[in-house]
Amino acid sequence: xxxxxxxxxxxxxxxxxxxxxxxxxxxxxxxxxxxxxxxxxxxxxxxxxxxxxxxxxxxxxxxxxxxxxxxxxxxxxxxxxxxxxxxxxxxxxxxxxxxxxxxxxxxxxxxxxxxxxxxxxxxxxxxxxxxxxxxxxxxxxxxxxxxxxxxxxxxxxxxxxxxxxxxxxxxxxxxxxxxxxxxxxxxxxxxxxxxxxxxxxxxxxxxxxxxxxxxxxxxxxxxxxxxxxxxxxxxxxxxxxxxxxxxxxxxxxxxxxxxxxxxxxxxxxxxxxxxxxxxxxxxxxxxxxxxxxxxxxxxxxxxxxxxxxxxxxxxxxxxxxxxxxxxxxxxxxxxxxxxxxxxxxxxxxxxxxxxxxxxxxxxxxxxxxxxxxx
Amino acid sequence: xxxxxxxxxxxxxxxxxxxxxxxxxxxxxxxxxxxxxxxxxxxxxxxxxxxxxxxxxxxxxxxxxxxxxxxxxxxxxxxxxxxxxxxxxxxxxxxxxxxxxxxxxxxxxxxxxxxxxxxxxxxxxxxxxxxxxxxxxxxxxxxxxxxxxxxxxxxxxxxxxxxxxxxxxxxxxxxxxxxxxxxxxxxxxxxxxxxxxxxxxxxxxxxxxxxxxxxxxxxxxxxxxxxxxxxxxxxxxxxxxxxxxxxxxxxxxxxxxxxxxxxxxxxxxxxxxxxxxxxxxxxxxxxxxxxxxxxxxxxxxxxxxxxxxxxxxxxxxxxxxxxx
Numbered sequence: 001x002x003x004x005x006x007x008x009x010x011x012x013x014x015x016x017x018x019x020x021x022x023x024x025x026x027x028x029x030x031x032x033x034x035x036x037x038x039x040x041x042x043x044x045x046x047x048x049x050x051x052x053x054x055x056x057x058x059x060x061x062x063x064x065x066x067x068x069x070x071x072x073x074x075x076x077x078x079x080x081x082x083x084x085x086x087x088x089x090x091x092x093x094x095x096x097x098x099x100x101x102x103x104x105x106x107x108x109x110x111x112x113x114x115x116x117x118x119x120x121x122x123x124x125x126x127x128x129x130x131x132x133x134x135x136x137x138x139x140x141x142x143x144x145x146x147x148x149x150x151x152x153x154x155x156x157x158x159x160x161x162x163x164x165x166x167x168x169x170x171x172x173x174x175x176x177x178x179x180x181x182x183x184x185x186x187x188x189x190x191x192x193x194x195x196x197x198x199x200x201x202x203x204x205x206x207x208x209x210x211x212x213x214x215x216x217x218x219x220x221x222x223x224x225x226x227x228x229x230x231x232x233x234x235x236x237x238x239x240x241x242x243x244x245x246x247x248x249x250x251x252x253x254x255x256x257x258x259x260x261x262x263x264x265x266x267x268x269x270x271x272x273x274x275x276x277x278x279x280x281x282x283x284x285x286x287x288x289x290x291x292x293x294x295x296x297x298x299x300x301x302x303x304x305x306x307x308x309x310x311x312x313x314x315x316x317x318x319x320x321x322x323x324x325x326x327x328x329x330x331x332x333x334x335x336x337x338x339x340x341x342x343x344x345x346x347x348x349x350x351x352x353x354x355x356x357x358x359x360x361x362x363x364x365x366x367x368x369x370x371x372x373x374x
Numbered sequence: 375x376x377x378x379x380x381x382x383x384x385x386x387x388x389x390x391x392x393x394x395x396x397x398x399x400x401x402x403x404x405x406x407x408x409x410x411x412x413x414x415x416x417x418x419x420x421x422x423x424x425x426x427x428x429x430x431x432x433x434x435x436x437x438x439x440x441x442x443x444x445x446x447x448x449x450x451x452x453x454x455x456x457x458x459x460x461x462x463x464x465x466x467x468x469x470x471x472x473x474x475x476x477x478x479x480x481x482x483x484x485x486x487x488x489x490x491x492x493x494x495x496x497x498x499x500x501x502x503x504x505x506x507x508x509x510x511x512x513x514x515x516x517x518x519x520x521x522x523x524x525x526x527x528x529x530x531x532x533x534x535x536x537x538x539x540x541x542x543x544x545x546x547x548x549x550x551x552x553x554x555x556x557x558x559x560x561x562x563x564x565x566x567x568x569x570x571x572x573x574x575x576x577x578x579x580x581x582x583x584x585x586x587x588x589x590x591x592x593x594x595x596x597x598x599x600x601x602x603x604x605x606x607x608x609x610x611x612x613x614x615x616x617x618x619x620x621x622x623x624x625x626x627x628x629x630x631x632x633x634x635x636x637x638x639x640x641x642x643x644x645x646x647x648x649x650x651x652x653x654x655x656x657x658x659x660x661x662x663x664x665x666x667x668x669x670x671x672x673x674x675x676x677x678x679x680x681x682x683x684x685x686x687x688x689x690x691x692x693x694x695x696x697x698x
Contacts, residue, residue: 021578024567024577025578026594031568031570033571034565064565097581203378203652206584206586207590207594
């Protein structure tokens with residue numbers, strides 16, 4: 001039976017700000033409330049408390065998430081007496097910005113946290129990955145356009161984390177490396193993306209989200225899966241690249257005057273320069289909306305090779321959020337490598353746990369006999 | 375993709391600068407004891423009022439709060455009349471009988487500052503109903519704070535606006551303090567977007583220190599309302615540079631907090647840095663506006679100080695409205 005090593009610590013970084021941006025107005029994006037986020041964390045901690053976890057470090061916030069979780073845990077302890085780990089908060093200033101996730105990840109790494117659970121979207125996971133080093137991350141999507149984290153039921157995430165933090169069964173945990181795309185200005189590293197870097201014609205960071213295909217010039221992708229939303233979906237219209245493939249993809253978009261939406265034809269306008277794009281693909285850039293995107297060409301992004309961005313000015317969007325306002329007089333480049341964060345593959349870990357019967361208390365053959373008798 | 379012309383950028387900066395200078399000056403003059411009544415200053419929050427009101431036309435209405443000077447200026451109310459109003463002079467926007475918390479200018483679509491916390495949302499539902507029934511494409515915007523967000527009137531209005539699909543925008547200007555109480559202590563589940571979701575209304579949180587973030591998000595919400603898409607809640611996270619009211623000793627926050635905010639989280643400084651770095655405007659363009667605004671505010675104070683008080687026989691006029 002899986003037993004969590006009592007000396008191990010779980011870190012929690014739950015971004016209270018994810019799924020709060022303008023895509024709730026311009027499309028029908030999800031809102032996962034703070035109450036639901038606290039509920040997700042409660043389920044994870046109930047499972048892990050039962051498996052013997054004693055200590056949790058958590059990022060503090062000023063949006064009511066931690067307060068809600070503590071209320072839930074107090075109430076749960078009073079009502080059921082379930083064993084629960086102690087929750088400590090990282091001693092840090094709260095800026096209520098993406099800086100918090102970066103800072104918390106750094107502090108947790110310094111404190112020797114053994115595994116992380118992250119609630120957020122691609123942006124939050126990027127922030128955590130900037131400082132998480134080799135700590136395995138269990139990723140849960142609570143953001144908007146998520147290509148990097150997936151939706152998982154918290155209970156089984158708790159079980160998979162239990163395996164990763166266990167005394168004797170940690171070898172069953174499936175921990176994978178990930179790619180990332182490093183963005184540089186000249187030689188200076190500015191930031192890194194986990195899924196995509198988009199070169200936009202926008203003038204400023206503004207409300208951060210990117211939802212207008214007419215603003216896109218180029219997209220660089222670490223991977224593109226057919227079921228993902230956002231920039232990744234532009235890549236999937238050209239070629240599929242798996243997370244573990246040793247390559248990425250670059251796509252150059254056709255400068256259409258204004259991209260028509262597929263929903264209706266009221267915005268349809270001709271291409272700006274009269275030449276047709278190689279292809280117009282219908283892609284889900286934001287939740288609930290298919291946009292027409294003109295694709296000029298695509299090519300393979302080789303690992304560890306710097307690629308110059310041949311668009312001057314504009315704003316670079318990392319994992320779907322405008323982050324870098326480019327100076328017209330500077331050279332920017334991207335480079336794909338495999339130095340992204342380490343992630344806990346929840347389905348594969350649960351599969352290994354199932355095959356190894358490590359959540360069973362009886363010897364495997366006894367269980368088999370019992371089921372055969374029924 | 376949103377973009378603004380150089381002239382539009384200058385107008386936005388001029389309005390933000392006017393609000394800032396107006397408030398800094400009221401702060402100084404209030405300390406001298408020449409201004410009657412209470413004043414609540416908007417300095418630090420300018421990007422919210424201007425980022426939102428830049429999208430509005432005269433037929434669009436706004437309902438404000440006790441901290442209303444910024445909303446007034448952003449909606450086009452004359453700062454000279456406003457200053458006279460705050461001084462309680464006959465030449466004021468409301469003939470000197472309203473003061474800071476009751477400045478209203480219906481011709482500009484400004485329904486009034488409001489001394490009642492949570493007083494704006496019910497008013498704006500009336501505006502929304504008018505525009506919806508008359509099919510004008512007009513919208514209503516109501517501002518309230520994190521304190522006002524807990525009022526029953528606000529929550530009832532959000533419900534009404536959703537079921538009637540009214541063209542209104544609820545703007546929570548979240549400066550983190552309801553008077554002196556931090557929202558951490560006073561707001562359960564203090565993500566306002568979550569509250570919007572509870573009513574089935576989209577909600578968006580934006581950085582209120584960045585004019586462009588507010589401008590873009592507000593533009594989408596207002597356009598949605600004009601097109602019949604119904605209400606939106608906009609949470610603008612911002613900071614106030616002064617106390618809750620003038621005279622507030624601010625024992626609930628450290629002196630360093632305001633110093634840090636003025637250095638690092640000043641929406642005017644952030645605006646200047648962005649537009650000059652992007653080559654959209656030059657420092658000289660912005661300096662010229664600073665000079666022009668400083669003169670305007672000087673003039674406003676001089677005119678206010680020189681204007682007469684309302685006469686005693688005006689005491690009972692403008693109290694009731696005859697609809698006949």
